Amino acid sequence: MHIAAVASLILSLVGNPSYGNPVSRDFADTFADPAVIRGLDGYWYSYGTSDPLREGEGEHHRLPIARSSDLVEWTYVGDAFGEGDLPSYADPSTLLWAPDVRYLDGRYVMYFTVTNSASTPHEWDYSIGAATAPTPAGPWTPAPEPVVAPRPSGGAYWNTIDPAQFTDVDGGKYLYFGGFFGGLWVTELSADGLQPVGRPTQVAVDNKFEGSYVVRRDGYYYLLASSANCCAGPTTGYSVLAGRATSPLGPFTDREGRPLLASRAGGTPVLTQNGNRWIGTGHNAQLTDLAGQDWMVYHAIDRSDPFLDEPYGVNERPMLLDRLDWIDGWPVVRAGAGPSDHSSERPVTRGPVDERFSGDLSGWRDTGGWAVHGGYARHTGGEQATLTSRKGLGGDRRAETDLRLSAARPGDAAGLRIGAATAVVSGSGLTVAAGGDRRTAALPGGAATWRNLAVTVEGRTITAEVTSARLGDPQAAVSLDSPVPLSGAFGLVAKGTAEFDNVSAARLAKPVTRMAPAPEPGRKLDADEFGTLDRAWRWVRENPAARVAGGALRWPVQDGDLVGTGNTASVLLRTPPRGDYIVETKVTLDLGEGTVRNHQQAGLVAYASDDDFARLSQVAIWNTRQVEYGRELPFADRLSYGGNIAGAPAKTTWLRLAHHVDRETGEHEFRAGSSRDGRTWTWAGVWTFGKDTSPRIGLVAHGGAQPAVEAAFDYVRFYRTR
Structure with missing residues (x-):
């Protein structure tokens, strides 16, 4: 057994001790846009994306590859492409x-973004390329043509970037791609996955999303995508949002029913920064461990260290790993707690039963026709036979194996046995049988190629799922409530010529079903209901057009801004209460929909100075309307600005900032929340201020005077945090 495999087995037996992020630290300082797969x-x-891996290295690796036995300790194994083997249609500078x-x-298929094509003189004529390989480490052979060619738009090209493939239950293959300039799209693919079929379909609005990833669960297709900016150094606000649909072509909507294609586009938070050292958390992939727990990379x-070599150079974006929960039908990292610096649990990558068939069958009871052949357990013969593990495992559990039927003759089948129940694949599909009951689902493409069969047992419910590579795209799934107890021995079952590898059985992970606590307002501490303008307010660059009338502060949106060195916008400030508090306002601002009105906005601000603030406002960003939580701060003799997305606005939007002082660091943490009705809140990311600052709370209304529009603030209220 490989040394790394022995170490992983020891770790699993002593109770999955903790690990620290980033998990890419052993081989890379930066490893952006990570994808993951378990090989055969x-x-x-x-x-990862093509960057230098280490500080001071200087040379870009063309799609670097790393390998791990436990998802925590990784080793660099090479690059997908060298200097002389770019796709033929790619410019040498790509x-x-x-x-x-x-x-x-x-075979393994890699999809990737090609930033510069040789077919046009434009520098950023993005396309989606593909390459194939016999193993996950390569060698990779580029396809002769792009899967998605450059898409012109006037004098530029749409962001044809960030591909993610998905295979549906009917065997249909899809490719999702796109970015901020042009939106997210999906195209159907040919059977080999290398050519587009038909016209692509737009699935998310432009100027809000990139980094697609799609999984299917409980009959829904979930589109996870990243929003805001990936690469703004110390003010990077990237985060992951989700929508779901009943078709891979959409339409996708969020938890509140907001379409991802709307100008006021929805998106249910999956992952965002929480105030620890990690910001810009995004561009995800996901996987399932041997206990059935999902994880996100x-x-x-x-x-504190946002750039690889020098300020404003390559953004240093290492790979992190955290648990992905499903709560009330929606994915969320660590129940909403955000990225971890250290985790008290790690993925289960080896179970009490764990067999790679590198030796003999001494750990198994053989009823005939079984042998180890070429690193697999192989069964030959026309009669059904079982290979039973000598290790027992009761209770709720998960078992899986990679398998294939070499001949796939009528009546041949291969699968798993758990007690009196079986789950097998055959020419007829995937069949689960227990106590005389039987259910079958079609399996597109048959069972002659390698597939993964995973079976979970919860009480008397047995569920089987077949995938190509365990990436959230089941091609067949069957669930059965067994009339008999699902206890007894675990093993492999086959009739005909079949091969098995990577066999495991482990205790089923206990799902997390409750969200991490969100900020809740308690006792009211202070308020201005805007009968008049309270004397506690102080202006920075007073705006005489702002006035109190009709029970609201009415403020014509100014042609000014706080971002950068100009600092022409007015700010209305007051000193907040001491300690932890929540400040809330209700603001009405008619920004219309669909038109370009950059960057009219109104909302709250946590303000230490003109060059050190966090601004939460509903804002027009090109054709979209978003709740942006932006941060500006001084860094390396410049001003850095970036945003985090905090929900979808309505014409009237409720905004909250929840303030907390970190007891260890003394930093001020401000978490953003927004609501379209004042009752249901979307909580987004955290921006921090230094312990030596005293941020005040303020209001802003600026970003452009045309067309003329007025913001109306109904109140500003401070509450003690519960």
Whole structure:
């Protein structure tokens, strides 16, 4: 057994001790846009965007590859492409970004962004390329043509970037791609996954999303995508949002029913920064461990070390790993707690039963026809036979194996046995049988190529799922409530010629079902209901057009801004209460929909100075309307600005900032929340201020005077945090 495999087994037996983020630290200082897959050799492989891996290295790796036996300790194994083997249609100056790797019909397929094509003189004529390989580490052979060619738009090209492949239950293959300039799209693919079929369909509005990733769960298709900016150094506000649909083509809507295609586009938060050192948490992929727990890999930025070599150079974005929960039908990282610096749990990558068939069958009871052949357990013969593990495992559990039927003759089948129940694949599909009951689902493409079969047992419910590579795209799934107890021995079952590898059985992970606590207002501490303008307010650059009338502060949106060195916008400030508090306002601002009105906005601000603030406002960003939580601060003799997305606004939007002082660091943490009705709140990211600052709370209304529009603030209220 490999040394790393032995170490992983020991760790699993002593109770999954903690690990620290980033998990890419052993081989890379930066490893952006990570993808992940488990290979047929039992190792996990990750793939990153083309950057230098280490400080001071200077040379870009073209889609670097790393390998791990436990998802925590990773080793660099090489690059997908060298100097002389770029795709033939790529310009020699091209960058390769954002890989996605799948196992399709017996080979590995890598999709990636090609930033510069040789077919046009434009420098950023993005396209989606593909390459194939016999193993997850390569060698990779580029396809002769892009999967999605450059898409012109006037004098520029749409952001045809960030591919993610998905295979549906009917065997149909899809590719999601796109970015802020042009939106997110999906195209159907040919059977080999290398050519588009038909016209693409837009699934999310432009100027809000990039970094697509799609999984299917409980009959829904979930589109996870990143929003805001990936690469603004110490003010990077990237985060992951989700929508779901009943078709891979959409339409996708968020938890509140807001379409991802609307001008006021929705998006349910999945992952965002929480006030620790990690900001810019985004561009995700996901996986399932051997206990059935989902995990997310993503990149993030250490706010104290945001650049690789020098300020405002390559953003340093290492790979992080955290638990992905499903609560009330929606994915969320760590129940909403955000990125971890240290985790008290790690993925289960080896169970009490864990067999790679590198030796003999001494740990198994053989009823005939079984042998180890070429690193697999192989069964030959026309009669059904079982290979039973000598290790028992009761209770709720999960078992899985990679398998294939070499001949796939009528009546041949291969699968798993748990007690009196079986789950097998055959030419007829996936069949689960227990106590005389039986259910079958069609399996597109048959069982002659390698597939993964995973079976979970919860009480008397047995669920089986077949995937190509365990990436959230089941091609067949069957669930059965067994009339008999699902206890007894675990083993492999086969009739005909079948091969098995990577067999495991582990205790089923206990799902997290409750969200982490969100800020809640308690006792009211202070307020201005705007009968008049309270004397506690102080102006920075007073705006005489702002006035109190009709029970609201009415403020014509100014042609000014706080971002940058100009600092022409007015700010209305007051001193907040001491300690932890929540400040809330209700603001009405008619920004219309769909038209370009950059960057009219109104909302709250946590303000230390003109060059050190966090601004929460509903804002027009090109054709979209968003709740942006922006941060400006001085860094390396410049001003850095970036945003985090805090929900979808309405014409009237409720905004909150929840203030907390970190007891260890003394930093001021401000978490943003927004609501479209004053009752249901979307909580977003955290921006921090230094312990030596005293941020005040204020109101702003600026960003452009045309067309003329007025913001109306109904109140500002401070509450003690519960």
